[in-house]
Amino acid sequence: MTMAVPSGVACIKQGAEARVFDLPTFLSLPQGCIAKERFKKTYRHPDLDRQLTNKRVVQEARSLYKCKKAGMDTPTLYFVDMNTATIFMEKISGITVKQRLLDYQATQYSGVDFASLSKYIGESLAKMHSLDVIHGDLTTSNLMIRETIESVVIIDFGLSYISNLAEDKAVDLYVLERAFASTHPNTEELFESILSHYLNAYKNSKAVMNKLEDVRLRGRKRSMLG
Structure with a gap:
């Protein structure tokens, strides 16, 4: 299953590694969610870039899950799309x-x-x-x-x-x-x-x-x- 950020959704923050989007709706969640999308680095070889990006996405998702499972207050992890290097998570109010x-x-x-x-x-x-x-x-x-x-x-x-x-x-x-x-x-x-x-x-x-x-x-x- 692939789940990309819908076109037209404004980026609310961009860092050196990723863009963050505020999705007004997400699946059955009326409050929506936050989507964090890691973008390609054109100065790196495509294979190396894909490997490093996937590693960072997996590690971030694992850290979020591990902390939440242990009872910490961290954003709930909803979905990870490795194809688009995007993590969908709880929107903190x-x-x-x-x-x-x-x-x-x-x-x-x-x-x-x-x-x-x-x-x-x-x-x-x-x-x-x-x-x-x-x-x-x-x-x-x-x-x-x-x-x-x-x-x-x-x-x-x-x-x-x-x-x-x-x-x-x-x-x-x-x-x-x-x-x-x-x-x-x-x-x-x-x-x-x-x-x-x-x-x-x-x-x-x-x-x-x-x-x-x-x-x-x-x-x-x-x-x-x-």
């Missing part, structure tokens, strides 16, 4: 953590419940890493707050992979830490609280924290050297 923080930045985040937000994020990351799923692109744009329930949804597993190495999990956390520091000033307390919940929820977190210090040190050295 809500707002990104990035936008929520930007909306309240001028008031020093007075309208943001840091305690709940840090708990949801920290425990979600702990669950993900306990499954040995490395997100690969943890930013506040890839964390969403649902409108209907109190939860943080981790989205966009396009760079995800499986690893049990504490180093890889530490890099995941470091990327998120840098995202907070560069985009959301004065959120150091929020990120420390996220790490605290992560520590409490993940039994192997101490090894990750030790590696995080090493990753931070390397990051500071790179910054000093330019």
Whole structure:
């Protein structure tokens, strides 16, 4: 069965690897869905491009399925079409953590419940890493707050992979830490609280924290050297 994005549907986001579409209807779902389509890279040999694209599609779908099956709040996987390199998944009704923080930045985040937000994020990351799923692109744009329930949804597993190495999990956390520091000033307390919940929820977190210090040190050295 082949299922391509219908013609005329507008692209709502395009990155270096894929285009994202908001489908108003999908099969029997009146709310529609999100379709993520990986496009061809003309600078690569067609056979290599197809191989790499298929690998990324499969890995993203597996990560989504693995996290959802374990009880994490991630987009529900509806359908994967390998012929068009497209993943059809749940449309999340809500707002990104990035936008929520930007909306309240001028008031020093007075309208943001840091305690709940840090708990949801920290425990979600702990669950993900306990499954040995490395997100690969943890930013506040890839964390969403649902409108209907109190939860943080981790989205966009396009760079995800499986690893049990504490180093890889530490890099995941470091990327998120840098995202907070560069985009959301004065959120150091929020990120420390996220790490605290992560520590409490993940039994192997101490090894990750030790590696995080090493990753931070390397990051500071790179910054000093330019």
